[in-house]
Amino acid sequence: MRIVLICGFLVATTSAAFAGMGVGFQWGPTKQCFDPNSPPISVRGVPAATRTLRFKLTDLNAVTFKHGGGDVAFSGQTALPYGAFHYKGPCPPDPTKPHTYRLTMQALDANGAVLATAKAQRRFP
16 A cells, blocks of 8 residues: 555656646637648746757547647747748638647657657637
8 A cells, every 4th residue: 555655656746847837829820721830839837958849739629630740949938939830730621610729749858858748729710
């Protein structure tokens, strides 16, 4: 019983170490359909050893569709402009039925190891 409690505590403290990292986005000037420019993105709490931010867009209503993502060199910035990387933007098949999209951001160190992950989601259109 004690071993289980100790393991549970270690897992909780390890995952909480980067609990402050976050990502947010607004569609802003994003056009329908398949705008190749990423939306304006805000980031916070990125680990100090981060050298690259890796992004991936997922349509939660059509998870097999590959929107891709991109990498951005990180030097402490808290905002990324429209078009910071290129991908296949949102394009619900029926514009009267919005889809929910998830943007996943990973903080990578100089060797490409993942330091932390954050996610945000938003409906489009």
